[in-house]
Amino acid sequence: MSAALERPPALVAAAPYLVVEQVSKRFGTFQALDHVSLAVEPGEFVSFLGPSGCGKTTLLRAIAGLDPPSSGRIAQGGRDITHLPPGRRDFGIVFQSYALFPNLSVTANIGYGLRGRAWPRRRREERVAELLALVGLAEHAAKYPAQLSGGQQQRVALARALASEPGLLLLDEPLSALDAIVRQHLRGEIRALQRRLGVTTVMVTHDQEEAMSVSDRVVVMSRGRIEQVGTPEAIYRQPASAFVAGFVGRSSHVSATVEAPPGLLLVEGLRLPCAAARPLLYGTPVEAFIRPEDVRLGGAATALPGAFDAEVTHGEFLGPVCRLSLEASLPSGRRWRLEADAPPELARAAPGTVLPVAFPAERVMVFPADA
Amino acid sequence: MREAPLRAGLWLALALLGIGLVLPLGTVLLRAFEDAEGGFAGLANILAYARTPALRLAAWNSLWTAALTTLLTVPLAFLYAYGLTRACLPARPAFRAVMLLPVLAPSLLPALALITLFGNQGLLRGMLGGGSLYGPVGIVAAQVFYCFPHAAIILSVALGMADARLYEAAAALRAGRWRVFWTVTLPGARYGLVSATTVVFTLVVTDFGIPKVIGGQFPVLATDVYKQVVGLQNFNMGAVVGLVLLLPAVGGFLLDRWAEGQRSATLSGRAVAYQPRPRPARDVPLLLLCLLVAGFLLGIVGVACWSSLIRFWPWNLSLTLDNYDFARFDAAGWGTVWTSVRMAAWVALIGTPLAFGTAWLLERGAPGGLLSSVLRFVAGLPLAVPGLVLGLGTILFFNHPANPLGFLYGTLGLLVLNSLVHFYTVPHLAAVTAIRQLDPEFEAVGASLRVPALLTFARVTVPICLPAILDIAVYFFVNAMTTVSAVIFLYGPETKPASIAVVHMDEAGQASAAAAMACAILGVTVAVKLAQLAMAGVVERATQGWRAR
Numbered sequence: 001m002s003a004a005l006e007r008p009p010a011l012v013a014a015a016p017y018l019v020v021e022q023v024s025k026r027f028g029t030f031q032a033l034d035h036v037s038l039a040v041e042p043g044e045f046v047s048f049l050g051p052s053g054c055g056k057t058t059l060l061r062a063i064a065g066l067d068p069p070s071s072g073r074i075a076q077g078g079r080d081i082t083h084l085p086p087g088r089r090d091f092g093i094v095f096q097s098y099a100l101f102p103n104l105s106v107t108a109n110i111g112y113g114l115r116g117r118a119w120p121r122r123r124r125e126e127r128v129a130e131l132l133a134l135v136g137l138a139e140h141a142a143k144y145p146a147q148l149s150g151g152q153q154q155r156v157a158l159a160r161a162l163a164s165e166p167g168l169l170l171l172d173e174p175l176s177a178l179d180a181i182v183r184q185h186l187r188g189e190i191r192a193l194q195r196r197l198g199v200t201t202v203m204v205t206h207d208q209e210e211a212m213s214v215s216d217r218v219v220v221m222s223r224g225r226i227e228q229v230g231t232p233e234a235i236y237r238q239p240a241s242a243f244v245a246g247f248v249g250r251s252s253h254v255s256a257t258v259e260a261p262p263g264l265l266l267v268e269g270l271r272l273p274c275a276a277a278r279p280l281l282y283g284t285p286v287e288a289f290i291r292p293e294d295v296r297l298g299g300a301a302t303a304l305p306g307a308f309d310a311e312v313t314h315g316e317f318l319g320p321v322c323r324l325s326l327e328a329s330l331p332s333g334r335r336w337r338l339e340a341d342a343p344p345e346l347a348r349a350a351p352g353t354v355l356p357v358a359f360p361a362e363r364v365m366v367f368p369a370d371a
Numbered sequence: 372m373r374e375a376p377l378r379a380g381l382w383l384a385l386a387l388l389g390i391g392l393v394l395p396l397g398t399v400l401l402r403a404f405e406d407a408e409g410g411f412a413g414l415a416n417i418l419a420y421a422r423t424p425a426l427r428l429a430a431w432n433s434l435w436t437a438a439l440t441t442l443l444t445v446p447l448a449f450l451y452a453y454g455l456t457r458a459c460l461p462a463r464p465a466f467r468a469v470m471l472l473p474v475l476a477p478s479l480l481p482a483l484a485l486i487t488l489f490g491n492q493g494l495l496r497g498m499l500g501g502g503s504l505y506g507p508v509g510i511v512a513a514q515v516f517y518c519f520p521h522a523a524i525i526l527s528v529a530l531g532m533a534d535a536r537l538y539e540a541a542a543a544l545r546a547g548r549w550r551v552f553w554t555v556t557l558p559g560a561r562y563g564l565v566s567a568t569t570v571v572f573t574l575v576v577t578d579f580g581i582p583k584v585i586g587g588q589f590p591v592l593a594t595d596v597y598k599q600v601v602g603l604q605n606f607n608m609g610a611v612v613g614l615v616l617l618l619p620a621v622g623g624f625l626l627d628r629w630a631e632g633q634r635s636a637t638l639s640g641r642a643v644a645y646q647p648r649p650r651p652a653r654d655v656p657l658l659l660l661c662l663l664v665a666g667f668l669l670g671i672v673g674v675a676c677w678s679s680l681i682r683f684w685p686w687n688l689s690l691t692l693d694n695y696d697f698a699r700f701d702a703a704g705w706g707t708v709w710t711s712v713r714m715a716a717w718v719a720l721i722g723t724p725l726a727f728g729t730a731w732l733l734e735r736g737a738p739g740g741l742l743s744s745v746l747r748f749v750a751g752l753p754l755a756v757p758g759l760v761l762g763l764g765t766i767l768f769f770n771h772p773a774n775p776l777g778f779l780y781g782t783l784g785l786l787v788l789n790s791l792v793h794f795y796t797v798p799h800l801a802a803v804t805a806i807r808q809l810d811p812e813f814e815a816v817g818a819s820l821r822v823p824a825l826l827t828f829a830r831v832t833v834p835i836c837l838p839a840i841l842d843i844a845v846y847f848f849v850n851a852m853t854t855v856s857a858v859i860f861l862y863g864p865e866t867k868p869a870s871i872a873v874v875h876m877d878e879a880g881q882a883s884a885a886a887a888m889a890c891a892i893l894g895v896t897v898a899v900k901l902a903q904l905a906m907a908g909v910v911e912r913a914t915q916g917w918r919a920r
Contacts (some may be wrong), residue, residue: 066815086818093819099812101831103917113820144917164820 015078017042017200018063018168023072025058025224032058033069034224043198045191047211050221051247056204057172059221063202064170065089077167092161096173098153100145100160106132107141110159131159134193151182158190162197169194171203175210187214208248212236220244242367245289250323252292252338255369258284263361269331273306273361285369292323294363295340301358310338312353322347326357377737377824381746384729388749390776391792395764396756402610402767412607420611429590430615436507436591437575437619440514444571445564447515448522451664454657456530457556459649461658467527469665472672474520475896477853477870478580479877480889481516484675485509486585486882492685505587513581516671518574519664522567529563530556533645565630569623576619577757579856580870584877592616593856596759600860606767613760624755672893679887694887700879701872708891710783711869715851717787718794722847726795727840730802731832735814736824754796758856765789766860781863789861790851798843805839806832837910845903849896 016039025033033055040046048056061067063074065086074082081089100109110131114124132138135155145153154174161169174190175183191214194201205211211218212232220227220235220243228240239245246253256265256272258280265272265288274288301307310328324346326338338357342349349355406412420426454460455467473481488495489504502508533556541551579593586594592612599609678684682691698704729750733743753761769780779785809832817827833840855870862871869892876885 064815064819066818086815087821087823089819091819093816095810095812095816097810097812099810099816101813103831103834112817113822115822146917160816160820166819170819 015042016040017044017077018202019073019075020059020063021073021075023059023062023069023074025055025062025067025069031224033062035072036221036224036226038219038226038229040200040202042200045194045201045203045214045216046219047203047205047215047217048219048221049205049208049211049248050227052206053223054221055224056206056219056221058224060170060172060202060204063168064091064093090166091168091170092164092166093170094154094157094161094172094174096176098145098157098177100153100156102145105142105144106137106148106156109145109156110163112160113164127163131163134162135159149182150178151186154178154186155189158193162193162199165199167200169199169201171201173204173206176205176207183210190214212248220248222247239289239365242287242289242370245287245365245367250292250339251289251365252295252340254288254336256286256288256366258282258286265364265366267330267336268334270308270328271306272359272364273304274359274364274366275362276364276366280366280368286366287369289365289367290338290359290363292339292341293321294360295338296358296360297324297340297342297355298346299356300343301356304358304360306361307356307358309354310336310357312349312351312355313337314351315342315347315349317347324349326355328357377732378742380728380732381737381742384725384732385742385746385749387725387788388746388752388792388795391765391788392753392756392761392795393749395761395768396752397764398768398771399610399613399760399764402607403614405607407607416607416611417614420608420615425590426595426612429592429595429612432507432590433576433592433616434619436510436514437572439507440511440518440575441568441571443511444515444518444522445526445567447664448519448567449526449560449564450657450660451519452523452527452530454661455527457533457645457647458654458657459647460654460661466661466665469668470520470523470527471900472520472668473516475849475853475900476672476675476893477855477873477889478513478517478578479584479855479870479873479885480675480893481513481671482509482581482584483873483877483882483886483889484671484678485513487674487678487684487886490882494685503587505585506589509585509587510582510589510591513585514575514578516668517578517581518571519668521574522571525567525570526560526563529560529566533559535645538645562630566627569627569630573620573623573757577616577759577856579759579859580874583855583874593757593759596763597859600763600766606763609763610767613757613763616757617755617760620757620760621755628751675886675893676890678883679890681883684883694883695891697872697884697888700876700881700884701867703867703872707867707869707872707888708895710866711852711892712895714783714786714790714866714868715848717783718790718851719844719848721787722791722795722798723840723844725791726798726843726847727802727833727836730799731806731828734803734806735811735832736828750799751796753792753794756793758793758854759859761789761793762857762860765857781861781866783866785861786858786866786868787851789857790854791847793854793857794847794850798846801839801843801846802836805836809835838907841903841907841910845899848899852892852896852899 018040020036020038023033023036024031036055036059048059050056058067062069065081065084068083072082073080076090101112104112107128111124111128114127119127129138132141135158137152137155137159140148140152145156148156171190175187178186187210203211203215215232217229218232218235219229222243228235228244230238235244235248239248245251254267256267258277259266259271260282262278263273263275265274265277265286267288272288277286280286296304308328310326313325313327316323316325321341324340324342326340328336328338330336340357346355403416404412406415451470455463460466485504486509487493489499489509490496493504499508537555538551541555546554577593579597582589582591582594583597592615596609596612596616599605599612679694680690680692682689682693693699697707701707729746733747765785768774769777769785771777813831814824814827817824853870855874858868859871859874862868869888873885873888876888
């Protein structure tokens with residue numbers, strides 16, 4: 001009660017459903033979370049994305065109360081839950097392993113949390129039947145988890161987590177134990193279900209395609225910190241840091257310095273036009289990134305300023321596009337490896353072919369290099 | 372806050388292990404440095420020990436008989452286990468059952484059977500060529516019988532976990548059979564071999580029953596402790612000998628722990644189980660060997676049973692059940708068997724929930740903290756403490772005039788506590804292994820669904836682990852039923868267990884009655900084991916249906 005009375009005015013005004021404030025977590029000398037702050041709106045689907053060890057699972061477990069944070073504050077629905085045990089919070093969780101109880105039937109698993117006075121027998125049975133229909137497993141109700149496929153087990157875990165209508169759904173790598181096709185199918189289903197129920201959802205994943213395809217917003221994390229929070233498009237098109245640019249999507253990377261005329265980069269003697277470098281000071285060391293689909297090759301390249309030659313080393317057929325690996329000789333003598341999506345007429349370029357290459361100035365992403 | 376009642380369970384376990392193990396052991400340590408009047412004696416007792424040639428001789432005797440037994444038992448057990456796991460033998464379940472038979476018998480049984488055959492009035496005494504059975508010959512022979520299953524169980528587990536892919540890879544690389552054996556099979560089983568060696572060595576050094584019955588005038592450490600304490604009432608010297616006895620046990624324990632740690636990573640989850648194919652050149656010799664060993668094991672038990680039915684050894688070989696009328700030899704009669712059954716039942720009834728519950732609390736319910744670390748360590752300790760040392764410590768601790776728990780001395784309660792603590796480690800480790808196989812997120816899921824951890828424990832953890840729990844209960848029961856070494860210091864006039872009655876009857880020269888009593892114990896343990904097998908079927912149907920696909 002007192003927590004509700006003391007909630008800060010800022011929280012009431014913005015009314016986000018889940019607020020993480022300055023949360024840190026240490027395991028011995030290892031800083032798993034370093035002053036992380038985040039707000040999730042009601043009904044929003046947010047993914048934590050990052051390489052293993054970035055702290056995304058630690059943050060999820062802190063929100064669930066399984067590993068309370070060392071410092072900081074977490075509030076859900078305006079209530080401070082930082083130090084509440086998991087049993088007194090309001091969330092459902094699906095683990096990577098699903099953690100289905102192997103000795104209980106599908107029905108018993110889904111109804112596991114529906115107990116006490118609030119759930120008399122009739123009501124519980126109705127609710128379980130409703131959930132079974134919701135996840136499309138009505139005919140498997142009496143089976144044990146081991147008799148189901150991976151995708152079906154996943155749905156049971158989801159139904160169990162949603163059974164008592166929690167305000168918050170937590171998904172810890174829910175799809176990574178499944179094969180590629182089931183995975184794509186299920187992530188669509190999870191998203192549709194989440195939209196229908198309007199439950200605020202936080203998902204942890206290391207699969208960027210998964211994060212981008214289902215989330216309203218993606219939280220990119222690295223080494224215990226949040227690198228960027230944004231819509232999938234924003235983190236792809238306007239990455240906030242060199243880490244995000246390198247981690248999300250494919251890109252070719254090079255170290256450069258800002259040249260004297262505004263809007264130019266110098267890469268070991270090679271000059272590249274770059275719109276984003278305009279506001280930067282001359283001589284600033286930067287990291288530059290370009291996505292393969294933004295690289296222009298052949299005729300389209302010679303029309304652009306700053307075109308240079310590169311040799312095809314090999315081609316990779318990906319179905320809709322053919323991605324070429326190229327090597328450019330920099331004036332310094334070093335070889336620079338690039339990736340570019342080839343237009344149809346260049347898709348069969350043989351290794352050894354030399355092609356003109358250019359980057360559209362507004363597509364080159366630059367970030368000041370770390371000291 | 373919700374963990375508080377769960378942590379109370381940990382405190383209870385720690386209290387029991389503290390009273391039953393840590394404090395008695397501490398008492399032994401203290402008494403080794405005290406003089407007869409209770410003053411501080413420094414190293415005087417230990418120096419006195421080192422200066423007594425008879426006592427030094429006992430230590431040497433213990434070491435070399437243990438080494439010889441190990442040298443005989445481990446290769447034999449390896450071949451037997453190899454036959455069971457890597458060859459195509461007929462009737463493998465029967466061979467496995469026979470292998471386990473000695474575990475169910477008190478260690479005195481093989482000694483009594485050997486005396487029947489080769490003793491002073493033995494049928495086959497001539498085969499010893501004038502040598503005497505009483506001494507190293509009898510000790511080593513009986514110990515091989517007694518230790519064989521312990522080594523064979525460890526080795527068949529080690530050999531049973533073979534990865535077929537390694538054998539296919541070796542075959543694809545055109546390695547010969549011997550090369551495969553030396554480079555794949557043996558390295559795969561090497562930690563099992565270390566484990567089996569240390570277990571056998573420690574069992575022999577610390578066993579009391581066999582040297583007591585068949586050792587004759589041949590002194591070993593275990594009988595020395597008994598002699599110092601019961602014969603000479605020299606508790607302080609008994610404590611010193613106890614400490615000496617503790618050394619090989621602790622050494623073996625540490626070595627085994629090391630091997631256990633090394634073994635963990637040898638088999639990955641993706642391994643493909645090895646299936647042997649028939650090959651007569653390997654199968655026939657192994658079958659003959661297994662038949663020989665099984666014949667030896669069954670023969671010993673058979674001789675013991677037979678001698679228990681003999682009217683008057685060796686003059687009247689007609690059969691009778693008179694030897695089972697125990698009241699003729701011991702005032703308590705069948706009461707001693709009844710005492711043992713009650714004691715073993717209590718040990719199983721209290722020990723099983725205690726060991727499993729504690730293991731669950733340590734792993735899942737209320738893990739972490741200093742209390743957990745201390746308890747984990749103490750739970751592993753009993754394996755390194757010989758029963759005689761534990762028994763001696765218990766008598767010294769509970770008999771101390773200042774101990775408010777002194778009223779327990781001589782009661783069934785103390786026997787139960789002592790056996791519970793003595794055999795605690797193996798059930799604890801078995802429970803930990805069973806619980807670790809469960810998904811680590813069960814409790815977290817339960818908590819997120821607002822189901823208390825204890826309910827998830829009762830609805831999920833216990834039903835899944837029921838076969839392991841049954842194993843633990845039977846382990847406690849069988850060991851409490853057959854133990855001699857710890858309880859020999861602790862029983863009271865009203866609470867003499869059957870295994871002690873065997874020792875007393877043998878001392879009194881009533882060999883046939885002693886054999887009958889040993890067979891009665893064996894009968895109870897075999898019945899319990901059979902009941903477990905029957906119940907396992909029921910339990911399987913009731914709680915393990917989910918395992919079927």
